[in-house]
Amino acid sequence: MRYLGLIVLLVALLIVSGAAYTVPETEQVIITQFGKPVGDAIDVPGLHFKVPFLQKVHRFEKRFLEWDAQPTELTTEDKRFIHVDTYARWQISDPLLFFQRLRNESGAQSRLDDVLEGETRNAIAKHNLVEVVRSSNREPDIDEDQLGAPATLEQIEYGRERIRQEILTNSQARTGDLGIEILDVQIKRINYVEEVRLRVYDRMIAERRRIAARFRSEGEGDAASIRGDLERDLKKIQSEAYRKAQEIVGKADAEATEIYAKAYNQSADSRRFYEFLKSMETLSSTTDESTSVLLSTEGEFYRYLNKSGR
Amino acid sequence: MAKTPTIVEFPKMPELPKLPAGGLRLILLAVIGVVLLFNSAYTIEPEEQGVILRFGKYTRTTDPGLHLKIPLVEQIRKVPVQRQLKQEFGFRTVRAGVQSQASRRGFEIESNMLTGDLNAAVVEWVVQYRIDDAREFLFKVREVEETLADMSEAVMRQVVGNRTVDEVLTSGRQQVADLVEDRLQVLCDQYENGVKIEQVVLQDVNPPEPVKPSFNEVNQAEQEKETKINQAQQRYNEVIFRATGEAEQTISNAEGYALDRVNRAKGEAARFESVFSEYRKAPEVTRQRIYLETMNDILPKMGNKMILDGNLDGVLPLLNLQDSALGKAVEKKE
Numbered sequence: 001m002r003y004l005g006l007i008v009l010l011v012a013l014l015i016v017s018g019a020a021y022t023v024p025e026t027e028q029v030i031i032t033q034f035g036k037p038v039g040d041a042i043d044v045p046g047l048h049f050k051v052p053f054l055q056k057v058h059r060f061e062k063r064f065l066e067w068d069a070q071p072t073e074l075t076t077e078d079k080r081f082i083h084v085d086t087y088a089r090w091q092i093s094d095p096l097l098f099f100q101r102l103r104n105e106s107g108a109q110s111r112l113d114d115v116l117e118g119e120t121r122n123a124i125a126k127h128n129l130v131e132v133v134r135s136s137n138r139e140p141d142i143d144e145d146q147l148g149a150p151a152t153l154e155q156i157e158y159g160r161e162r163i164r165q166e167i168l169t170n171s172q173a174r175t176g177d178l179g180i181e182i183l184d185v186q187i188k189r190i191n192y193v194e195e196v197r198l199r200v201y202d203r204m205i206a207e208r209r210r211i212a213a214r215f216r217s218e219g220e221g222d223a224a225s226i227r228g229d230l231e232r233d234l235k236k237i238q239s240e241a242y243r244k245a246q247e248i249v250g251k252a253d254a255e256a257t258e259i260y261a262k263a264y265n266q267s268a269d270s271r272r273f274y275e276f277l278k279s280m281e282t283l284s285s286t287t288d289e290s291t292s293v294l295l296s297t298e299g300e301f302y303r304y305l306n307k308s309g310r
Numbered sequence: 311m312a313k314t315p316t317i318v319e320f321p322k323m324p325e326l327p328k329l330p331a332g333g334l335r336l337i338l339l340a341v342i343g344v345v346l347l348f349n350s351a352y353t354i355e356p357e358e359q360g361v362i363l364r365f366g367k368y369t370r371t372t373d374p375g376l377h378l379k380i381p382l383v384e385q386i387r388k389v390p391v392q393r394q395l396k397q398e399f400g401f402r403t404v405r406a407g408v409q410s411q412a413s414r415r416g417f418e419i420e421s422n423m424l425t426g427d428l429n430a431a432v433v434e435w436v437v438q439y440r441i442d443d444a445r446e447f448l449f450k451v452r453e454v455e456e457t458l459a460d461m462s463e464a465v466m467r468q469v470v471g472n473r474t475v476d477e478v479l480t481s482g483r484q485q486v487a488d489l490v491e492d493r494l495q496v497l498c499d500q501y502e503n504g505v506k507i508e509q510v511v512l513q514d515v516n517p518p519e520p521v522k523p524s525f526n527e528v529n530q531a532e533q534e535k536e537t538k539i540n541q542a543q544q545r546y547n548e549v550i551f552r553a554t555g556e557a558e559q560t561i562s563n564a565e566g567y568a569l570d571r572v573n574r575a576k577g578e579a580a581r582f583e584s585v586f587s588e589y590r591k592a593p594e595v596t597r598q599r600i601y602l603e604t605m606n607d608i609l610p611k612m613g614n615k616m617i618l619d620g621n622l623d624g625v626l627p628l629l630n631l632q633d634s635a636l637g638k639a640v641e642k643k644e
Contacts, residue, residue, distance in 0.1 A: 022365040022366040022367075023366055023367075024363070024366035024367075025363065025366060025367065025368050025448070025449040026448075026449050026452075027366075044367075045363075045365075045366050045367035045368065046364070046365050046366060046367035047365035047366075047367075061452060062449075063449065063450055063451055063452040064450060064451045064452065064457075064501060064502075065452050066452065066453050066456060066457055066460075068460070087460045087464070089451075089457070089501065129428060130426075130428060133424050133425075133426060133428065133471040134426050134471055134472050135468055135471065135472050136472060138472050138473075140426075140473065140474045140476075140477055141477060141481060141482060141485070153426045153427055153472075153473075153474060154426075154427070154428075160468060160471060184500070184501075186460065186461065186464035187464060187467070187468075188460055188463050188464045188467070189419065189420075189423070189463060189467065190423075190424055190467065190471075191419075191422050191423065191424065191430075192424070192430070197430065197518075198520075200428070200429065200430055201430070201518060201520045201521050204429055204430065204475075204517065204518075204521045204524070205520070205521055205524040208521065208524035208525055208527060208528050209524055209527065211528045211531070212524070212527045212528045212530070212531035213531070214531075215528065215531035215532045215534070215535045216531050216534060216535065218535055219531075219534055219535030219536070219537070219538035219539060220538065222535070222538070222539045222542070223538040223539055223541065223542035224542075226539065226542035226543055226545075226546050227542055227545070227546075229546060230542075230545065230546045230549055230550065233546075233550055233553075234549060234550065234553050237550065237553045237554055237557045238553060238556075238557060240557065241556070241557030241558070241560040241561055242560065244560075244561050244564070245560045245561050245563065245564030246564070248561070248564040248565055248567070248568045249564050249567055249568060249571075251568065252567060252568030252569075252571040252572050253571060255568075255571075255572050255575070256571045256572055256574070256575035257575075259572070259575040259576055259579045260575055260578070260579060262579065263578075263579035263580075263582045263583055263586075264579075264582065266586075269590065269593070270586055273585075273586055273589055273593075273597075274582065274586075276597060276600070277582070277585070277600070280600055280601065280604040283604060283608060284604055284607055284608050287608045287611060287612055288611060288612070289611055289612060289613040290613055291611075291612045291613065291614075292612065292613065292614035292615070292616070293609070293612050293614065293615050293616070294616045294617075294618060295615065295616065295617045295618065296617075296618050296619075
């Protein structure tokens with residue numbers, strides 16, 4: 001009789017474990033009976049019960065799920081070859097539909113591959129590269145680039161955001177009846193394909209060389225201009241000083257002349273006297289021991305040799 | 311799980327006849343009790359939060375300390391909400407420390423990006439973040455960290471893609487970091503991943519490796535330019551300062567001359583005035599006196615003196631003029 005109790009307990013446990021199931025926060029479930037879905041999807045977390053053995057629990061993620069594209073080589077409208085890597089977020093929005101259409105997550109992933117990669121390809125092919133790279137017609141903060149040209153970015157019509165939105169909307173439309181919802185598509189990476197990249201590098205190198213050459217010639221130019229300033233300023237300083245000195249000298253000469261004239265030119269007498277004085281002075285300043293002199297007794301000085309004075 | 315051993319143990323009971331049934335039960339109950347106790351008490355470390363699930367359903371969040379939960383029925387997930395986490399892009403720190411070592415190989419794909427002027431740049435950055443909402447972090451998004459890395463790369467490329475390569479490499483660095491931080495937070499909120507972005511730090515921002523030498527060339531050329539200009543400026547300063555000094559000297563000299571000239575004129579005029587006023591009192595005598603005085607003064611100084619009688623003619627040819635200066639002067643005349 002003791003064993004009977006045990007058996008009953010065992011059976012009861014078996015039934016309970018077949019009937020009870022938990023739904024975690026991260027999952028939603030549907031119940032099938034002989035493969036046929038029963039009732040609505042259950043997304044309330046906690047302990048739930050079903051008919052044991054006959055009904056089966058199918059669990060599905062409730063969280064936002066990831067989808068990551070294989071980096072693919074694409075061509076833009078302006079025939080640039082680029083690698084584009086996108087990712088998307090999606091969610092199982094209708095587990096029942098999802099279960100019917102896609103069965104499981106890997107089925108969903110492969111469908112998402114088709115849809116999202118196709119839509120990305122379409123969107124990229126419709127736009128120029130710059131539209132995919134830039135997101136707005138923002139003006140650069142720097143006024144001019146190092147080549148002295150005003151720094152401008154090519155203007156865009158659509159921009160990254162709108163292209164992204166375009167991919168999202170189109171993909172959503174194509175997956176609407178699959179029980180999934182694509183929440184977001186982002187362009188993770190864009191880069192040139194290898195050969196193009198090398199050409200871009202060459203272009204960048206050429207551009208930098210031009211900038212370097214510009215700096216060098218600017219250096220030469222500015223230095224030459226300073227040297228020019230030097231010549232000009234030097235001449236200016238020197239000539240101005242000369243002019244000023246000449247003015248001062250001239251003025252002084254004029255003043256002196258006026259003073260002399262005023263003193264010597266008082267009368268015929270004063271003029272004659274000045275003449276006489278100046279001759280005497282000159283006589284005295286122009287003779288030295290190498291000077292020879294012939295003195296006639298007829299002269300003023302020695303006339304006393306002949307006659308003792310007048 | 312603890313119930314299963316109970317079931318398995320029961321059939322073995324008859325094989326242990328020596329033990330009284332009551333004692334065995336006691337031991338069993340004790341074992342179960344200990345197991346349950348260990349299953350119900352838990353500690354939350356200071357940096358963590360505990361999220362309690364009852365049959366998979368969220369019931370509560372607990373803070374650091376010792377807590378109890380219903381054994382078997384409730385489960386705990388511990389989330390380090392206070393710990394600062396980080397993700398690196400374009401490199402990985404191999405060994406952290408005073409001199410951290412970083413590996414870049416294989417991570418170029420994360421850091422190579424296009425700028426708005428369709429040039430290429432290599433941007434390395436770090437995102438520092440914290441789990442802000444443990445519940446959202448656990449239940450809203452699968453693969454939170456991978457997703458965050460994807461988001462971060464998308465946002466960085468969006469921001470860099472809207473700037474010129476010069477902006478990204480130089481003046482716009484901080485702006486890029488700030489903008490990425492803001493937009494990444496917005497995206498986190500949108501995804502409800504429970505993550506708080508603490509900081510986005512731009513590390514090395516470089517032109518691509520093959521282009522680097524030409525960027526260096528630009529820097530070098532800029533230096534050369536500065537040097538040339540400085541040298542010219544220095545020369546300018548030297549010469550102009552000296553010339554200015556010399557100009558001042560020239561003017562001072564002229565001023566000196568002017569003073570000298572005028573003063574002399576004044577002095578001489580004054581002297582003349584004085585002499586002249588005396589002269590006017592006795593003109594003839596004064597003239598005579600001055601003449602004679604001058605002669606008296608100069609005659610002794612002269613080397614060669616000859617006195618000729620005024621009545622004699624034709625003396626001149628007889629004179630030995632060869633070695634006298636006067637002779638030479640006369641010869642020249644002839």
